[in-house]
Amino acid sequence: MATVEQRNWAGNLAYGAERVATPASVDELADEVRTAADASTGIRALGTRHCFNRIADTDGLLVSTAGLPAEVAIDAERRVVRTSGGIRYGDLGSQLQHAGWALANLASLPHISIAGAIATGTHGSGDRVGTLSSAVAALELVTAAGERAVLRRGDPDFAGAVVGLGALGVITHVELDIVPTFDIAQTVYERLPMDAVLADLDAVTGAGYSVSMFHSWREPDVVDQAWVKRRADAPGPAPEELLGARAAVRKLDPLGAPDPEHCTEQLGVPGPWIDRLPHFKLGFTPSKGEELQAEFLVPRRHAAAALDAVRGHAASVAPLVYVTEVRTMAADDLWLSPAAGTDAVGIHFTCRQDQPAVEAMVRDLGELLAPFDARPHWGKLFDLAQSAPRMADLYPRWGDFAALRERYDPSGAFRNDFLARLGL
Numbered sequence: 289m290a291t292v293e294q295r296n297w298a299g300n301l302a303y304g305a306e307r308v309a310t311p312a313s314v315d316e317l318a319d320e321v322r323t324a325a326d327a328s329t330g331i332r333a334l335g336t337r338h339c340f341n342r343i344a345d346t347d348g349l350l351v352s353t354a355g356l357p358a359e360v361a362i363d364a365e366r367r368v369v370r371t372s373g374g375i376r377y378g379d380l381g382s383q384l385q386h387a388g389w390a391l392a393n394l395a396s397l398p399h400i401s402i403a404g405a406i407a408t409g410t411h412g413s414g415d416r417v418g419t420l421s422s423a424v425a426a427l428e429l430v431t432a433a434g435e436r437a438v439l440r441r442g443d444p445d446f447a448g449a450v451v452g453l454g455a456l457g458v459i460t461h462v463e464l465d466i467v468p469t470f471d472i473a474q475t476v477y478e479r480l481p482m483d484a485v486l487a488d489l490d491a492v493t494g495a496g497y498s499v500s501m502f503h504s505w506r507e508p509d510v511v512d513q514a515w516v517k518r519r520a521d522a523p524g525p526a527p528e529e530l531l532g533a534r535a536a537v538r539k540l541d542p543l544g545a546p547d548p549e550h551c552t553e554q555l556g557v558p559g560p561w562i563d564r565l566p567h568f569k570l571g572f573t574p575s576k577g578e579e580l581q582a583e584f585l586v587p588r589r590h591a592a593a594a595l596d597a598v599r600g601h602a603a604s605v606a607p608l609v610y611v612t613e614v615r616t617m618a619a620d621d622l623w624l625s626p627a628a629g630t631d632a633v634g635i636h637f638t639c640r641q642d643q644p645a646v647e648a649m650v651r652d653l654g655e656l657l658a659p660f661d662a663r664p665h666w667g668k669l670f671d672l673a674q675s676a677p678r679m680a681d682l683y684p685r686w687g688d689f690a691a692l693r694e695r696y697d698p699s700g701a702f703r704n705d706f707l708a709r710l711g712l
């Protein structure tokens with residue numbers, strides 16, 4: 289138990305919690321939750337604190353799952369791994385790799401907890417690969433009553449509960465789909481002409497298993513880098529050129545830092561999925577470190593037009609943004625997923641730590657991208673007042689999720705200001 293000020297990873301917010309509990313067993317966790325709920329104390333689960341907004345915040349009790357035993361049990365027959373919610377992808381991934389298995393995808397960094405990532409619809413990239421949430425096969429929760437609930441894919445509440453925003457209870461364990469391990473070779477292409485990219489987005493995003501495009505907006509008509517992660521068993525070598533852009537001959541940092549030591553290996557050298565799907569290595573600070581992030585996810589059919597709109601806005605974006613990253617993801621049926629019901633494209637912004645200016649820019653981007661049905665990333669900065677009235681249009685199952693939240697947590701123990709302002 290701790291009472292000291294607790295900050296998120298980026299350091300841009302201090303949690304308002306009176307107490308942080310780190311129970312060592314599920315029984316202890318259930319006692320903590322039940323006692324707090326009985327005393328009408330607000331409760332939120334805490335993962336690895338990588339969200340940039342107050343989604344994880346409460347003025348009551350933060351329950352970290354980091355103290356639960358780190359379980360990893362592979363069921364080769366069912367092709368799932370059962371693991372603790374608080375474990376980081378990097379730690380799970382190295383154990384899977386050791387046993388000859390893999391997850392289909394990872395985010396840009398392996399530092400984040402599984403439960404925290406899936407609760408916010410965290411994603412990597414890949415035209416045919418879903419969000420990290422879409423790999424969930426089962427969830428084990430402790431509800432506000434201190435009771436355990438198990439939800440399996442196909443159960444009526446499952447698709448609503450996975451991207452659950454921490455609103456239904458504390459996830460203690462998950463089952464994730466696994467696949468046989470595979471190798472990836474990463475090639476970075478420099479200086480893609482933006483017009484060619486917009487004319488044939490599929491040519492870029494389909495150039496590998498997982499593709500990310502990075503744009504600093506210093507030259508609005510040039511995409512600085514495209515990171516193409518090809519499966520090592522894909523036919524033929526990586527092409528020398530992509531839409532006229534040449535393959536880099538030295539390792540690069542997506543944010544343009546001169547020393548890319550913290551980045552995963554490139555130059556077409558194959559290696560295990562766990563060392564190539566993220567852009568950043570586990571033992572190092574990912575991304576810039578001192579930064580803020582925002583992201584809008586648009587249905588794939590709107591992607592080129594939405595990107596063109598951002599290009600038209602480059603003059604106001606460029607001074608605040610280190611880099612924009614564009615990634616793709618396959619549709620899923622999870623109610624609050626960024627890819628709910630549609631293939632989606634994420635337009636992400638890694639920004640300087642000037643919160644008032646970035647918040648104003650994000651509000652502008654929210655207006656700019658609203659005609660493209662842009663869904664804000666649940667874990668990054670967005671304007672709650674601007675977004676709240678749009679939720680029911682953006683997510684066809686929004687009303688069902690509100691009812692699900694009410695059913696799992698009738699006393700509102702897991703309800704915080706963030707959820708309330710969204711109307712949940």
Ligand SMILES: Cc1cc2nc3c(=O)[nH]c(=O)nc-3n(C[C@H](O)[C@H](O)[C@H](O)COP(=O)(O)OP(=O)(O)OC[C@H]3O[C@@H](n4cnc5c(N)ncnc54)[C@H](O)[C@@H]3O)c2cc1C
Nearest residue numbers: 333335336337338339395396401403404410411454459667
């Ligand atoms: C450097 C950096 C890079 C990033 N890269 C990506 C990226 O590539 N793709 C992407 O989509 N996002 C990315 N993100 C965002 C990140 O994935 C999300 O913010 C994610 O939610 C972080 O997980 P966490 O464990 O740190 O969550 P936290 O911030 O700790 O919590 C997030 C939410 O999950 C809930 N939660 C946490 N644990 C549990 C639990 N056990 N049970 C129930 N609810 C729980 C919390 O209550 C809260 O609502 C990045 C963030 C950073 C800082």
